[in-house]
Amino acid sequence: MPERADITYFGAGPALLPTDVLETAAAALVNYNGTGLGLAEHSHRSELATNIINTTKKDLAAYLDIPDDYETLFMQGGGSGEFSATVYNMVAVWVERRKQKILKELGVEDSKQLPENVINELQKAVDEELKIDYLVTGSWSLKASQEAARLIGPGHVNVAADAREINGGKFGKIPEESTWKLSKNPAMVYYCDNETVDGVEFPGFPEVLAPKGDDGPIVVVDMSSNILSRRIPVKNFSVIFFGAQKNLGSTGVTVVIIKKSLLAPAVATTQPALLRKLGIPNGPIVLEYSTIAKNNSLYNTLSIFDVFIAGQVLKKALNTFPNKVDGQQALSEKKAKLIYAALDAHPESYKVVPDKSVRSRMNICFRVTHLESGTDESEKAFLKGSVEIGLTGLKGHRSVGGIRASNYNSISLESAEKLSKYIESFAAGPRK
Template identity: 90%
Template sequence: MPERADITYFGAGPALLPTDVLETAAASLVNFNGTGLGLAEHSHRSQLASNIVNEAKKDLATYLDVPDDYDILFMQGGGSGEFSATVYNLVAVWVERRKQRILKDLGVEDNKQLPENVIKELQKAVDEELKIDYLVTGSWSLKASQEAARLIGPEHVNVAADAREVNGGKFGKIPEESTWKLSKNPAMVYYCDNETVDGVEFPRFPAVLAPKGVDEPIVVADMSSNILSRRVPIKNFSVIFFGAQKNLGSTGVTVVVIKKSLLPPTVANAEPSLVRKLGIPNGPIVLQYSTIAKNNSLYNTLSIFDVFIAGQVLKKSLNTFPNKVDGQQALSEKKANLIYAALDAHPESYKVVPDKSVRSRMNICFRVTHLESGIDDSEKTFLEGSVGVGLTGLKGHRSVGGIRASNYNSISLEGAEKLAKYIEEFAAKPRK
C-alpha cells in the first residue's frame, strides 16, 4: 500500500491538503488547545469559535489585501448555494435602490406603508427593467445562469456571452469583450473566473466591467477553484465567493467577500410583504448576506473545524510567501507552464482542450491521442501508468472525459515536475 508521501493527488476537489495542516487538524479533533474537547465538539457560540472565525478573516484579508470596506463571510451550501444566494441578495439590492429612486422622483417619504402609485411604479420597473447578466464560459457558469432562470424566470436572465457560440458548440474559449451583450444597469454581472470542468480561466479582469463611478456594475465572480492562486483586484468586484475545498481547506465552508455597502437591510429582510407582492424571490435566511454579516458568520451552526483548517492553510501560506499571494502566483504559473510545455512538445500525443489564450493554471484539461487504437484506449493506458508512478486523480470530469490535472496550491513544484516528466515519458513510448 502506498504511503501519503508517495502520492501526488491531482483531483479537482476535494483537493489535496498540506500534510502538516492535516496533522494539526487531526490533533485538534481529539483535544483542542488543552480544553479536553475536540474542536468539532465546541459550541459555535463560544468565544473560542469567534476567535477562530476572526483570525481566519484577518489572515484572508491580509493575504489577498482585502480593503476595509469589504466584509468576509463564512457560509455553507458551496458554490451551488451561492448561485442562489447571489440572486436572492442582489435582486433585493436592485429593488431597494430602484425603490429609493422612485420615491425621490415622486417626492414621497420612505415608510413602511408605501403608496399604491409607488408600488405600481416599482412593479413596472421589476417587470420591464430587472435583468441579471451571465457570462457563460463553462459548465459552472451555465449552471449558475440556469439556477437564476429557475428562481426569477428566464425573462430576467440575460446570457451576455456564450462561449459555445464561438467554439463550435463546445466550451473552450472566452468571447471577445466587444461582443458581450451586457444589460443596462443589471442587478449583477456574474462570471466564473476559472471553469474546473472545461479548463478555462479568465486571463485578467474584464476591462469592460471596470468600475465606472456612480453607476459602476455590480460584478460577481465565482473563484472557487483559483482563489489564493493569484492577485485579485478586489475593488473591481462587489461579491466574490468560493468554496474552500480547492485552495483554502476542506469541504463544508463557503467564503463570501462582499462590499459592505451591499449589506444594509433591503426589501428582502425589511419588507418581505413587498417582496411577495412584487413576485421576486426571497430566499432562506441562512443565505441572506446581511444576516450572516450581522452575526459574524455565526447565525447558525457553522463548522468551526472547517474554518480552523482554512485558517491553518492561510497561516501556512503567509509563512511560506513573505510577499503573500504574489509569491503563490509566481509558483502557480511556474507549475502550469511546466505541464503545458510538456504537452505542447508532443502534439502527436496530446491535445490541450481549451484555446491557448484562456488556458487554466488550475485545471489542465487535455486528451491523449498516443495510441493508434483510439483516444479511449490511449487515455486508459495513460491513467493506468500514472497511478503506477504515484500520480492520481487525473481522470477528467465525467461530463467531458479526457485527462484533467488540477494544479491547486497544495501541488508542490516537485509534483508538477513529476507529472511533466511522466507526460514526456509516455509520449516517448512506441505507438501501438
C-alpha cells in the same frame, strides 16, 4: 499499500491538503488546545470559535489585501448554494435601489406602507428592467445561469455571452468583450473566473466591467477553484465567493467577500411582503448576506473545525510567501508552464482542450491521442501508467472525459515536475 508521501493527488476537489495542516487538524479534532474536547465538539457560540473566525478573516484579508470596506462571511452550501444566494441578495439590492429612485422622482418619503403609485412604478420597473447578466464560459457558469432562471424566471436572465457560440458548440474559449450583450442596469453581472470542468480561466479582470463610479456595475464572481492563486483587484468586485475545498481547506465552508455597502440596513430591511407583491421570491434566511454578516457568520451552526483548517492553510501560506499572494502566483504560473510545455512539445500525443489564450493554470484539461488504437485506449493507458507511479486523480470530469490535472496551491513544484516528466515519457513510449 502506498504511504501518503507516495501519492500526488491531482483531483479537482475535494483537493489535496498540506500534510502538516492535516496533522495539526487531526490533533485539534481530538483535543484542542488542552481543553479536553475536540474542536468539532466545542460550541460555535464559544469565545474559542469566535477567535478562530476572526483570526481566519484577518489572515485572509492580509493575504489578499482585502480593503476595510469589505466583509468576509463564512457560509455553507458550496458554490451551488451561492448561485442561489447571489440572486436572492442582489435582486433585493436592485429592488431597494430602484425603490429609492422612484421615491425621489415622485417626491415621496420612504415608509413600510408604500403608496399604490410607488408600488405600481416599482412593479413596472421589475417587469421591464430587472435583468441579471451571465457570462457563460463553462459548465459552472452555465449552471449558475440556469439556477437564476429557475428562481426568478428566464425573462429576467440575460446570457450576455455564451462561449459555445464561438467554439463549435463546446466550451474552450471566451468571447471578445466587444461582443458581450450586457444589460443597461443589471442587478449583477456574474462570471466564473476559472471553470474546473472545461479548463478555462479568465486571463484577468474584464475591462468592460471596470468600476464606473458609485453606479456600478455590480460584479459577482465565482473563484472557487483559483482563489489564493493570484492577485485579484478586490475593489472591482461587489461579491467574490468560493468554496474552500480547492485552495483553502476542506469541504463544508463557503467564503463570501462582499462590499459592506451592500449590507446596509436599508437593503437588509427590504420588506419580504414587498418582494412577494412584486413576484420576487424571498430566499432562505441562511443565504441572506446581511443576516450572516450581522451575526459574524454564526447565525446558524457553522463548522468551526472547517474554518480552523482554512485558517491553518492561510497561516502556512503567509509563512511560506513573505510577499503573500504574489509569491503563490509566481509558483502557480511556473508549475502550469511546466505541464503545458510538456504537452505542447508532443502535439502528436496530446491535445490541450481550451484555446491557448484562456488556458487555466489550475485545471489543465487535455486529451491523449498517442496510441494507434485511439483516444479512449490512449487515455486508459495514460491513467494506468500514472497511477503506477503515484500520480492520481487525473481522470477528467464525467461530462467531458479526457484528462484533467488540477494544479492547485497544494501541488508542489516537485509534483508538477514529476507529472511533466511522465507526460514526456509516455509520449516517447511505443505507439501500439
